[in-house]
Amino acid sequence: MNILKQAKAVGIAATLAVLAGCAGQVNEQAAPAEPTKPATSEQKASASKLESAADKAAREARQAAFESAEQLRKNAMAADTLFFFGFDRSDLGQDALDDLDAHAKYLAANRAAKVRLEGHADERGTRAYNLALGERRANSVTRYLVIQGVNRSQIETVSYGEERPLSLSRDDNGWSRNRRVELIYQ
Amino acid sequence: MRLVQTMGAAVLMTAASLVSYAEETFNAESLRRSQGELLLQIEQLRQETQALRGLMEELSYQLGQMSSDQKTRYLDLDQRLGELVRIQKEAVVAVPTQGGTVVVLDPATPDDTTGQGVQVAAAPEISDQDAYNSAFQLIRERQFDDALAAMESFTQAYPDSELVLDARFWRGQVFDVLGRDQEAIEAFKGITLDAPDYRRILQVKVKLGKLLVKNQDLMNGRKILQEVITQAPESVEAGLASRELEKTN
Amino acid sequence: MRLLICLILASMVAIPTRAELVIEITRGIENPIKIAVVPFRIKSSGAFDVDVARLIESNLERSGQFARVRRDNMLSLPGPDDQIFYRDWRAIDSEYTVVGSIERDSQGLLVRYGLHDIFGERVLFAERIPGSQESLRDIGHYISDRIYEALTGVKGIFSTRLLYVSAERRSEKDQTFKLILSDADGGSPRTIFQSSEPILSPAWSPDGSRVAYMSFRGKRPGIYVQTFASGEVQKVSDFPGLNSAPSFSPDGRKLALTLSRDGNPEIYVANLRTGELARMTNHFAIDTEASWSPDGRSILFTSSRGGKPQLYLMHVADKVVKRVTFDGDYNSNGTFTPDGESIVFVHRTNDRFHIARMNLKTREIRILTETDLDESPSVAPNGTMVIYATSDEGRGLLGLVSMDGRVRVRLPSVSESVREPAWSPYFN
Numbered sequence: 001m002n003i004l005k006q007a008k009a010v011g012i013a014a015t016l017a018v019l020a021g022c023a024g025q026v027n028e029q030a031a032p033a034e035p036t037k038p039a040t041s042e043q044k045a046s047a048s049k050l051e052s053a054a055d056k057a058a059r060e061a062r063q064a065a066f067e068s069a070e071q072l073r074k075n076a077m078a079a080d081t082l083f084f085f086g087f088d089r090s091d092l093g094q095d096a097l098d099d100l101d102a103h104a105k106y107l108a109a110n111r112a113a114k115v116r117l118e119g120h121a122d123e124r125g126t127r128a129y130n131l132a133l134g135e136r137r138a139n140s141v142t143r144y145l146v147i148q149g150v151n152r153s154q155i156e157t158v159s160y161g162e163e164r165p166l167s168l169s170r171d172d173n174g175w176s177r178n179r180r181v182e183l184i185y186q
Numbered sequence: 187m188r189l190v191q192t193m194g195a196a197v198l199m200t201a202a203s204l205v206s207y208a209e210e211t212f213n214a215e216s217l218r219r220s221q222g223e224l225l226l227q228i229e230q231l232r233q234e235t236q237a238l239r240g241l242m243e244e245l246s247y248q249l250g251q252m253s254s255d256q257k258t259r260y261l262d263l264d265q266r267l268g269e270l271v272r273i274q275k276e277a278v279v280a281v282p283t284q285g286g287t288v289v290v291l292d293p294a295t296p297d298d299t300t301g302q303g304v305q306v307a308a309a310p311e312i313s314d315q316d317a318y319n320s321a322f323q324l325i326r327e328r329q330f331d332d333a334l335a336a337m338e339s340f341t342q343a344y345p346d347s348e349l350v351l352d353a354r355f356w357r358g359q360v361f362d363v364l365g366r367d368q369e370a371i372e373a374f375k376g377i378t379l380d381a382p383d384y385r386r387i388l389q390v391k392v393k394l395g396k397l398l399v400k401n402q403d404l405m406n407g408r409k410i411l412q413e414v415i416t417q418a419p420e421s422v423e424a425g426l427a428s429r430e431l432e433k434t435n
Numbered sequence: 436m437r438l439l440i441c442l443i444l445a446s447m448v449a450i451p452t453r454a455e456l457v458i459e460i461t462r463g464i465e466n467p468i469k470i471a472v473v474p475f476r477i478k479s480s481g482a483f484d485v486d487v488a489r490l491i492e493s494n495l496e497r498s499g500q501f502a503r504v505r506r507d508n509m510l511s512l513p514g515p516d517d518q519i520f521y522r523d524w525r526a527i528d529s530e531y532t533v534v535g536s537i538e539r540d541s542q543g544l545l546v547r548y549g550l551h552d553i554f555g556e557r558v559l560f561a562e563r564i565p566g567s568q569e570s571l572r573d574i575g576h577y578i579s580d581r582i583y584e585a586l587t588g589v590k591g592i593f594s595t596r597l598l599y600v601s602a603e604r605r606s607e608k609d610q611t612f613k614l615i616l617s618d619a620d621g622g623s624p625r626t627i628f629q630s631s632e633p634i635l636s637p638a639w640s641p642d643g644s645r646v647a648y649m650s651f652r653g654k655r656p657g658i659y660v661q662t663f664a665s666g667e668v669q670k671v672s673d674f675p676g677l678n679s680a681p682s683f684s685p686d687g688r689k690l691a692l693t694l695s696r697d698g699n700p701e702i703y704v705a706n707l708r709t710g711e712l713a714r715m716t717n718h719f720a721i722d723t724e725a726s727w728s729p730d731g732r733s734i735l736f737t738s739s740r741g742g743k744p745q746l747y748l749m750h751v752a753d754k755v756v757k758r759v760t761f762d763g764d765y766n767s768n769g770t771f772t773p774d775g776e777s778i779v780f781v782h783r784t785n786d787r788f789h790i791a792r793m794n795l796k797t798r799e800i801r802i803l804t805e806t807d808l809d810e811s812p813s814v815a816p817n818g819t820m821v822i823y824a825t826s827d828e829g830r831g832l833l834g835l836v837s838m839d840g841r842v843r844v845r846l847p848s849v850s851e852s853v854r855e856p857a858w859s860p861y862f863n
Contacts, residue, residue, distance in 0.1 A: 091229045147222055
């Protein structure tokens with residue numbers, strides 16, 4: 001009897017430990033860029049230490065709030081507005097994310113700002129299909145921006161398919177420049 | 187014991203607050219970041235699903251192709267085998283193998299100790315089916331006189347064979363082809379008398395009726411054709427018989 | 436061996452509008468029917484701006500099934516009332532000879548012509564066609580149709596029309612697009628819609644009275660249906676996102692199209708009378724380029740649901756979808772042949788895009804073209820030829836190819852880059 005109860009308690013404790021561990025892991029995975037995250041061991045430790053982490057988060061939030069709108073705007077304007085894709089692909093590359101984040105922060109902070117995303121394709125393949133492909137590319141960017149806090153109504157998408165190539169050279173180089181989404185502030 | 191339970195509850199509460207605490211430490215920034223990552227992952231998964239779907243479509247198409255090919259091949263094989271069996275059943279007589287000769291064609295040398303003519307009948311290695319087949323082959327090759335002889339010798343060599351009636355049937359047909367109407371009539375009449383249940387009896391009767399009519403025995407001819415119609419009104423032969431009957435009117 | 440006949444025909448005599456097409460035959464069949472079309476005798480004063488005989492011989496030659504007898508080889512130039520010396524025509528290898536005349540009368544014009552069978556030494560038929568100066572080209576096309584049908588047994592397509600898009604590019608964002616309606620030989624081109632934004636996917640209504648196309652009004656694309664006679668334009672859709680690839684149902688009452696209003700390119704069917712919209716596909720991949728089967732029961736479309744663009748066939752009643760193409764990693768923009776037995780589509784092999792035809796029963800694929808970046812196939816209403824878009828050094832041009840791939844004709848535009856051809860149905 002006694003043993004059974006004890007086992008139960010141990011079981012509960014173990015489950016909780018796993019849960020706590022999970023929370024820590026999610027946290028870590030979610031923000032790999034930020035170095036000072038509470039580790040699993042810290043969570044097992046005293047509450048006071050955790051409180052200091054909370055203070056830190058609050059401080060960061062305040063800092064973010066203090067970041068001037070002007071700085072956000074500057075970052076956004078400095079960021080790339082052309083995003084390129086593979087043949088018949090509409091998935092964003094990792095290298096596009098930093099630039100998109102800059103745009104997203106600015107747009108999220110300025111609800112009045114509006115942006116137009118123009119999707120394009122290279123000339124290979126059929127025109128109507130390429131129109132759909134350009135649309136999907138623009139939608140890929142839209143989804144990312146929305147998740148970063150931009151309001152859907154701030155974004156307008158349009159696809160030009162293969163009708164407006166940037167480059168007229170008919171080789172891999174030219175084609176890769178034409179498979180793009182152009183981000184244009186309105 | 188109660189103490190343990192209370193402790194358990196306490197641990198639970200502490201842990202719960204720990205978890206909620208951990209949640210609070212998520213700042214909006216990292217949440218977005220992780221959603222972004224998730225988005226990319228979903229996109230990757232979608233592409234992988236699509237690729238897999240494409241592969242599955244192609245494989246199931248190929249499988250469908252293969253099994254239909256297989257079926258076609260089987261049907262073809264089955265048909266060929268069936269044909270082979272049918273030919274064997276319809277064939278006849280005589281001869282083949284180690285320099286054997288058709289008895290009738292070589293009736294001489296009965297005293298010869300190695301008399302091949304006799305041997306045909308006795309030779310256990312030549313089945314009635316083989317003998318019938320080779321006789322039937324003569325018909326197919328349109329060597330009608332040899333075929334007649336072969337069929338005749340077959341009926342003598344294998345009197346108990348199930349193929350004897352077939353041999354007699356083909357003799358009648360060959361007589362007919364050769365224009366030897368009386369002999370054909372005799373052959374067919376013999377079958378109708380000896381084997382009224384023969385599987386080709388309707389064909390025999392139609393042929394016999396036709397021949398009788400042709401040879402001015404209108405009464406018997408019409409009678410036997412009428413029999414075919416009464417016996418099996420739905421058969422192809424009944425159709426043939428009624429057409430023949432119409433001609434006699 | 437008459438393969439690779441390379442003839443550059445003189446441009447049609449009609450008004451040399453800028454986007455007019457000029458025809459070059461790049462490849463014909465081995466034993467074309469030899470036909471002599473004698474210049475039509477003008478029986479009244481004043482010349483006409485259409486050389487009807489030239490028009491007829493060019494039409495017939497473009498089908499790939501005829502070869503003209505050169506005018507300077509003709510020993511005489513008889514009119515419809517003159518005696519035909521069959522031996523003279525046999526001497527210059529003519530199998531058939533057409534003679535005709537044009538005269539002015541009180542109503543306008545009277546065109547008379549006759550078709551002679553040189554070896555049979557007889558008149559196959561003769562006709563009198565009243566008309567006007569403006570209808571002279573139409574009459575020439577009509578006579579071509581009559582001759583073609585009499586000698587091949589197949590209904591002619593010379594009186595049908597083409598729609599295509601021309602584009603003039605000055606820079607990436609400064610372009611002029613025109614939707615052009617012309618005769619089947621590229622003659623009499625007229626611009627029916629013009630825009631600085633792209634025009635795509637013109638599609639004929641089954642009765643030939645209307646065209647559906649994608650164009651931008653403002654900065655937003657939409658699907659519009661324009662009636663030729665009145666010029667009236669009906670908006671079918673301009674939802675946020677994609678509005679593209681319209682295709683009329685065979686009864687002309689519905690329009691299949693691609694919309695992304697629910698977040699992703701999907702096929703919808705719009706009822707043109709009620710405006711009611713039915714969603715036909717539901718997949719996170721691209722679904723587009725719908726095209727109805729001649730019986731109206733199925734819709735052929737392009738989908739990337741299997742990772743690569745392939746053609747799928749949807750049974751309209753229950754929306755059950757079956758994949759149709761399995762060869763190659765890019766098959767798109769499919770369209771049915773008029774008999775519904777085959778489909779014609781864009782097929783990629785060895786990294787080049789060609790027009791291909793597949794018999795739906797035997798699944799046999801035949802590649803019809805050998806240029807690169809061939810697209811937008813559209814089948815002639817008699818099912819003998821396909822018109823398609825291709826490009827040469829970056830300039831868009833149109834090509835014709837026979838259903839067996841043996842006859843190829845290039846129709847380069849005189850000036851602008853042209854694309855997106857659509858062959859009309861019969862008008863009679």
